[in-house]
Amino acid sequence: MKVKPLADRVMVKLEKSEAKSAGGIIIPDTAQEKTQSGIVAEVGDDKDVIKVSAGQKVMYDKYAGTQVKIDGVEYLILKMSDIIAVIE
Numbered sequence: 001m002k003v004k005p006l007a008d009r010v011m012v013k014l015e016k017s018e019a020k021s022a023g024g025i026i027i028p029d030t031a032q033e034k035t036q037s038g039i040v041a042e043v044g045d046d047k048d049v050i051k052v053s054a055g056q057k058v059m060y061d062k063y064a065g066t067q068v069k070i071d072g073v074e075y076l077i078l079k080m081s082d083i084i085a086v087i088e
Contacts (some may be wrong), residue, residue: 001068004042004079005060008049009032012058012065013076036062037087050080057087 005011013037019028037059045051053056065078 003068003070005044005073007044008046008080009044009077010033010040010050010052010058010080010083011042012060012076012078013041014067014076036060036078044080046080052080052083052086058083059085059087 002021003011015038033065039055040054040058043052043054060076060078061082061084062081065076068077069077
């Protein structure tokens with residue numbers, strides 16, 4: 001399935017967090033903190049507002065966006081204003 005966000009929205013592919021700590025302890029999914037970064041998968045059609053492009057790694061607000069699962073992959077659809085930084 002292909003999903004294209006509208007207007008000033010951006011679809012970000014969520015990154016998986018590490019399942020092991022630095023000391024080798026396995027951390028269960030329920031105890032892991034949600035990551036606040038991901039890779040831009042698709043962008044909306046409002047080119048005046050959107051300042052990122054597909055493939056860039058970004059950081060976003062902790063409680064921003066709507067989480068969706070498409071073909072078994074988790075994505076977050078959020079507004080451009082919720083993206084706080086581009087990671088290079």
